[in-house]
Amino acid sequence: MNTTTIIILVGAVCLLLGVVGGFFLARRNFMNYMEKNPQINEDMVMAMMSQMGQKPSRKKINQVMSNMQKAQQQARKQAKK
Structure with missing residues (x-):
């Protein structure tokens, strides 16, 4: 060569x-x-809940945010497998 x-x-x-x-x-x-x-924050969750006709309380917002964080962690664990 x-x-x-x-x-x-x-x-x-x-x-x-x-x-x-x-x-x-x-x-x-x-x-x-x-x-x-993260792509979504508490203000966005509050706006979405208001648009859906729900009254956004602090407890509901915290529940949604914690559920989203748990889902992200599970997705990361599955992606590592």
Whole structure:
């Protein structure tokens, strides 16, 4: 094999490793970001309950938020399996 072919093969392998490694690094960072900054907060839950015709009490909001956190934890456990 000549030098040009070896250089092209090494470059292609490095590119492939970089793409795969970058994907998993970005995925891990995104998961950590979503864990620290959930997409829905208490104000959004309160607005949704008001739109559905329910009176949003603090107890109901806390129940919804805790149920959502439990569901996220279960989803993370299943994703790790």
